[in-house]
Amino acid sequence: MEDKNQDSKFKPTKGLSRRSFIRGAGLSTAGSVLLTTNAFALDYREHRSAGEEFGPDAMTIKMKVNGLVKSLSVEPRTTLASALRDHLELTGTKVGCDRGSCSACTVYLDGKPVNSCMMSVFDVADKEITTIEGIAKNGELHPVQKAFIEHDASQCGYCTPGMIMSCVHVVDNSTDLNLEDVKNATRGNLCRCGTHPHVFKATLAAAKKTI
Amino acid sequence: MNKFSWYEAKSVEDALEQVNSTVSEELYQATDKAAVFKSGGIDVFDWVKEGLLKPQKIVNIRNIPDLDKISYDPKKGMSIGSNVTLAEIASNPETKNHYWALHQAVNHAATPQLRNMSTLGGNIAQRNRCWYFRSADHDCFRKGGARCFARQSETGENENHAIIDNGSCVSVHASSIATALMAFNASVVIINGKGEKKEVTMDDFFVTAGKDIAMENILQAKEIITEIILPAPTKNTKSAYIKQVARESYDWSLGDVAVVFEVSGNTCRSASIVLGAAAPVPYRSMEAQQAIENKTINSENAFAAAEAAMKIARPLAKNGYKVPLFIATLKQAILEIS
């Protein structure tokens, strides 16, 4: 899973898939990334960055995502959502409103759900990111993910990654979960298809491990 | 978003040296050369994404040490660092035990995700959510323009707007937490570029639109909030907070009320009553306070106080409903104390 060589991804390839193209498109909007030679490592372990100015041009930083250290070339204005989707190809994280109002972009920052669209990738620093891709462990889906499949808890699926992030968090951090708890945990997650009843059912089922 | 550089501030002094403007100044008169603070970043990035704020530099104050402490002392009260997140306040047991109205307000603010990101300093310093103010297509008073679109009687979409003090700008303050803080007579600690520290009450922190159309609070460019202090409650302090929203899950307030009473038995000895989303800044209702002080807390007196609060209301074309809404809400909040 780890991207050992970031640069190799940026080489032009033939027959671009939609996904790989989107990643490339994000980069092109982020300026002349490939021309940046004066790369500075904002290393999450080794370097305290306080008292320094970065950007506005792209630079290489390191970031811990789903347990792996990744380096990527980004600008201060690059949102965490964009860094994940366009630079690291972690497209499970969705952008719905781009203003922190729909929570499709939910990831964990040091274990806490946040809106990755409303923060700069520079906000991450030495904190650890978990995305929807990091929820399954060793190829085994989380009980909430299994329950979502079992209870048909998605329609178009676009809110599903964010919804699962909210539901996994509440299941993993609660005892005796009830319907009110699940509703509270998903207060910020927009599902335009209206699939909430099955989301509630699935999450409660996962919590009770009755699936 | 426009391109900007990122300064990672190491201390309050360091941050104050880097910054040269406020978001409010820049929104009023854009120079596109501003270096502005960012903590949780929700409001700042919102403005930048809308293209209304084009900072040259963002000074990140989120990681400055010691601004993220929260402490409670039975004598001194509570100190909340400006970088403490809303989630941290929401889960703090001392807040729940001693400042119930604040606990309620914080728990009803935004979404779980945003509460994990938003800081208290940023929350009280955020700008209002008037959709004309937030629109790049509407050059309103607050942005240095020549008119208020919302107040137009034929065309203004003002259902969410102010019913009190709405003589110039008719927006309402976006922070519902500020409503509760003001009711607790909280104060804001501000440090300036010279290292001078001042403590101002919430009542003095906010600036009415009539006084300065560009600002919603007193913060100047070379100033930073370091903490918010709540006085210690007595054993007779009781509080309540209710926020009315169109959408319960999460929403901007249509009208919120914070009530902090000193009681003896079921009598209100002194009252602090603040209305949110009623005026361009959180509004302390002296009328309601006077009406309930030294009265028994019952339905009749609560209603009288609520009615007194609304005497000065001057609704716009589409927000007349806020008057009965506030009356019902304030009455209910007062009765929650009994």
Added chain:
Amino acid sequence: MEEGFKEADVVVERTYRTQVQTHMPLETHGVVVDWNSDVMMIYASTQNTNAVRNEMASVFNLPKSKVRVVCDFMGGGFGAKHSAGSFGPMAANLAKKSGRPVWLMMDRKEEHHSEGNRPNSIQYLKIGAKKDGTLTGIQQRSHGTAGVALGAGVGRIAQILYPCPNFATEQYDVLTNAGPGAAWRAPGNVQGAFGLEQAIDELAEKLNVDPLSYRNQIDKSEVRKVERQRGAKLFDWSRRQPAGSDKGIVKKGLGIGQSTWPRFVTLDSSVEVKIHNDGGVEIRSGVQDIGTGTKTILAQVVAEELGLQVKDITVNIGDTFFPVGPGSGGSVVTGSITPPTRNAAFEAKNALLKLVAKEWKTDSSELFIENGQVSSKKDAGLKMPFKEATKLMQTSQISKIASRSDDYGGFQQPWGLAYGDLGSVQFAEVSVNTETGFVKVDKIVAAHSCGRPLNIGQLESQINGGVIQGVSYALYENRVMDKGTGHMMNANVDQYKVPFSMEIPEIETIIVEEYSALSSTDAYGIGEPANIATAAAIANAVYNAIGVRLYEIPITPSSILKALNKVS
């Protein structure tokens, strides 16, 4: 028409207003166009691969065979994503000029502004009935604006839900310089039902009969009769009190709303079923999955026909290089695409069974497949795993393509490819706070028919979604336009209010199975029927709670407090 009203003993004459509602799919409209090769390759977030292909071929004067539209997944459409829009040709032009693929997705504001909405409506409705309840006349006149587009009519629901000897309708489109309307889950009918179903309730009240009993009298639909019976029982309609009689600040109210939707069919519905000689089974069609679970039901139908498990079937759809599929609109997909899918699977199976029959020296009509085994009706000892059977092929695959044929009984509706009536009846329970004006929908019971249900989980999901969007329409969402400047003021997610978790009512569904034996699956869609009656049922429930009727949605604290004369 005049004769009808002359005969009437009671008349209800009202004007109803509904707001503009934007689709706000969580994924906005957009495409990636790659036009480097001979073929224009379009990756689209669309609910109609075929229409996008045809539009792009037409705009660029290309043969359809040189345009390929692919949609693996898409984040919601609700009617707005049938077209290549203006962004499609723009992206293609840029791709041509730059020689590079072009990604063009709307942002949220652009999506609200330009990518579709349900037009508003101002509906005048006059309904007359005799003392015994017999309808004598229905007159409807509506105005609505779909902005710069057409399509603001309020549908046929007032004409067909309750047969009436005298009916007249005038429906006007008012053109304005606002974003174009687009199909939105049962276009017109949702607006129309809001007016009609409230008028019927008001008529029932004037006739002094229970609104549900009155519908029993004037509604000729057999399926809705069953739905009313079962729904009323589950909902406990008998606890309904006279309007406004509930005591206390928060008042409860119960209401009912009904709707109809034709069984639409698109004949441009073709499927290829392949059995590979490695045992694999593949389905191919241009049809896309808008999120209703089309992929799943196609696999189910083929698995059932071939005696295999759903997991054994690979579904490759949403690609116009495959046989043409229907657009996901009009609730046509299930009724259009599952019959040819079964038929293609049936033909492929027969071809395979012929090979086995030859091996076993018997007749293929004696053979069948069950639990992954080819077996014989006559000789229980004969068994062959499906995978083994596929190895009997001389070539690498069996491929059969089938298309949606005309139905056995033909299409009954003279005006289109549809027949019959999918009925729905919904019951709403609301609480109204008479001091603050807040309305909460506590419960909805939704009784629906859609032929043979194929997948209960997905069916429930569709009904839940239709109901929740109906709740949203009744109480929350509204495009706020500044009339002075012509701008939409709430073109975002936080101020364009739709329900999140706390606004979701308890929803109970009733599926009435209704077989007509007019196709090889006898299954139909449910997406649209589920959305039509909700707002009407809620409005009737609100009236029942407070005793004052609201003729306009969304119903907000402001409108409730005004209705209760609490706003000076």
